[in-house]
Amino acid sequence: MREQKKAKEKEPMFSAKVLKLLKNPLNLENPVTVQVLGICSALAVTVQMKPAIVMALSVTVVTAFSNLIISALRNTIPSRIRIIVQLVVVAALVIIVDQLLKAYVYDVSKKLSVFVGLIITNCILMGRLEAYAMANKPWPSFVDGIGNGIGYGLILVIVAFFRELFGSGKFIGIPVIPKGFYEIGYVDNGLMILPPMALITIGIIIWVQRSRTKELQEK
Amino acid sequence: MDNLFNLFVRSIFIDNMIFAYFLGMCSYLAVSKTVKTSVGLGIAVTFVLLVTAPVNWLVDYYLLKPGALAWLSKDLADLDLSYLSFMIFIAVIAAIVQLVEMVVEKFSPSLYNALGIFLPLIAVNCAILGVALFVQEREYTTISEVTVYAVGSGIGWFLAIVTLAAIREKITYSNIPKPLRGLGISFIITGLMAIAFMSFMGIKI
Numbered sequence: 001m002r003e004q005k006k007a008k009e010k011e012p013m014f015s016a017k018v019l020k021l022l023k024n025p026l027n028l029e030n031p032v033t034v035q036v037l038g039i040c041s042a043l044a045v046t047v048q049m050k051p052a053i054v055m056a057l058s059v060t061v062v063t064a065f066s067n068l069i070i071s072a073l074r075n076t077i078p079s080r081i082r083i084i085v086q087l088v089v090v091a092a093l094v095i096i097v098d099q100l101l102k103a104y105v106y107d108v109s110k111k112l113s114v115f116v117g118l119i120i121t122n123c124i125l126m127g128r129l130e131a132y133a134m135a136n137k138p139w140p141s142f143v144d145g146i147g148n149g150i151g152y153g154l155i156l157v158i159v160a161f162f163r164e165l166f167g168s169g170k171f172i173g174i175p176v177i178p179k180g181f182y183e184i185g186y187v188d189n190g191l192m193i194l195p196p197m198a199l200i201t202i203g204i205i206i207w208v209q210r211s212r213t214k215e216l217q218e219k
Numbered sequence: 220m221d222n223l224f225n226l227f228v229r230s231i232f233i234d235n236m237i238f239a240y241f242l243g244m245c246s247y248l249a250v251s252k253t254v255k256t257s258v259g260l261g262i263a264v265t266f267v268l269l270v271t272a273p274v275n276w277l278v279d280y281y282l283l284k285p286g287a288l289a290w291l292s293k294d295l296a297d298l299d300l301s302y303l304s305f306m307i308f309i310a311v312i313a314a315i316v317q318l319v320e321m322v323v324e325k326f327s328p329s330l331y332n333a334l335g336i337f338l339p340l341i342a343v344n345c346a347i348l349g350v351a352l353f354v355q356e357r358e359y360t361t362i363s364e365v366t367v368y369a370v371g372s373g374i375g376w377f378l379a380i381v382t383l384a385a386i387r388e389k390i391t392y393s394n395i396p397k398p399l400r401g402l403g404i405s406f407i408i409t410g411l412m413a414i415a416f417m418s419f420m421g422i423k424i
Contacts, residue, residue, distance in 0.1 A: 036402060039244040040345035083342070084313055091306040099302060114352035117305050121345045123245040195239050196413035203399075203406030210398035217397050 021144045025151030028213065031124045032155040033206045038124035042156055043198040045115055049172040052160035053153075054101065054108045055115065060149025062093045062119055063128060067145035069093075071133040086129050087120065094119045124148055159201045167192030223367050230371030233420055236346045237379040238413035243346030247380050248405055257384035258377075265373030267341050268350055271315050272369030273362055275308050275351040283307065301355075308351045316342040346376055383409060 031037045038059070045055045069089050070077075077085050098116045101109040109116065119125070128148050133141040164170050166189050169177035177186065191197055210217050236242045243264065251257050282288065283304050288295035320338045324331045341347060350372050359365050386408055395404050 033402070036248055037245060039248065040242055040349075043241040043244070083339075084310075087309050087313060087343075088306065091309050095302055095305050098305070114349060114356055117308075117352045118242070118345050118349055120305055120309050121343045121348045123343065126343050194417065195241065196410045196417065198241070199406050199410035199413060203403050203410060206403040206406065207396070207399045210403065217400065 018140055018143050021140060022147040022150075025144075025147040026154060027209070030151045030155065030209075031127070031148045032152055032202070033209055035127065036123075037127045038122045038152055039202075040118060040122065042152065043159070043195070043202065045112055046156055046160040046163055046198055046201075047167070047193055048111075048164050048170075049157070049160045051108050051111045052156045054105060055112060056149070056153025056156045058097045058101065058116065059119055059122065059124065059152055060146060062090065062097055063125055063149045063152075064142050064145035066090045066093055066125055067128055067133040067141040068138050070129050071136060071138040071141035074134050077134075082134070083126075086126065090125050090129075091120050124152055155202070155205065158205060159198060162201055163192045163197060167197075223363060226364060227367050227371045228422065230368050231375040231378065232416060233422065234372075235375040235379060235413075235416055236349065236372050237376060237409070238416045240349065242349040243344045243376055246340060246344055247376075247383070247409075248402065251380050251384040251387055251405070254381060254384045254388060257380045261373075261377030261380050263338055263341055264344060264346060264376050265370065267312075267316060267319060267347055268369040268373040269366065270319065271312050271347055272350050272354060273366050274315065275311055276354050276359070276362060276365040278307055278311060279304060279355050304352075304355060308348060312347050312351070313342045346372065379409075379412070382412060 025031055029035060032039060032042055045051045066086070066089050070086055073085070094117065097119070098109070101112070101116060128145060132144045136144070161171070164172075165176070169175055169188050177188075233239065237244065237247055246260060250260050279301075281290065283300045285299040285301060286296055288298050288300075316338060320331075323338070350369050354365050354368065359368065383405065387405065390404065390408075399407075
């Protein structure tokens, strides 16, 4: 904690550099569509908005705090056992999140089933810990964690929005497609609820993003 | 016996780790550029699953489940340690992966060279922890069920990554729209493969 305060005094809390950490993961360095991290759990929880939002929040919290803790400990962790140390810190945080979810939003926690536990092996965490927190001060690491969590959440929410809208005609559980549509023959697309469409939706998101930002295109 | 075979087929085709649960996607997308490396990784994942899933099940069954410690003494019968399972599972997996790495290095250097870089990565492959957690959630009751399920999931994962690698090798020369190249098209191919795999749904032997 003391170290964190010192870092704060040296530079303003929201300097341009820190703000960039928050903004970059949203588009140019998006963890899901550019860094290809954390897809494992990203797709399975996007059938509806509600679990997707809860999942995004949980991942953001875990990423931010594990970045903070590892960054604060970074000089005392022997590099040979750092993976184990990181896993233990992350696992402890995930246990806390899991218990909280079970206590306050039990139905969502049931829906997320094993995917809360799988936050531990979510590549975003290990990726950010290795790439950023091990080499930077606690405060920027914390912000980096929040930024990446939000970037991840953004994709999750976009995918969940389309899947819920076209799959069951709802938005966060509220029916939004007018009754009249169904009367003239509109049918919810059942395929959107099934797993394959999550993959294709992400594929399309990547397509749109890369047509807009040329520097992300692969050869 | 029928039940086990059914579980085996189910875990390969219907509950496929990649196509139905998206587990292990990170390495699935990153390592599927050539068939050769993806075969190596697929075998490594299957092998690690074969070892870790039964061990994790034993740990869960005899130590963590509500009332699991009853065999130790009657006072501990109402103890529920299941909240520790995430940490214990990941520790077991990390330790076993390390062990497997050392054993393979000692006894089969050629296999070690083939798998080398992938083995440490497997510790953080979601498919491994995923199987351990699914086993816990679905409450399998015998060790043979767990082993069969783990091997089946491993083979399913192997099948998925090798097929994707084969397709990606083929499409290197195709004229794909620029923004879709690489990652984008891999996602869409995986999606189409998942739709194909859905035709196995409902199979029962």
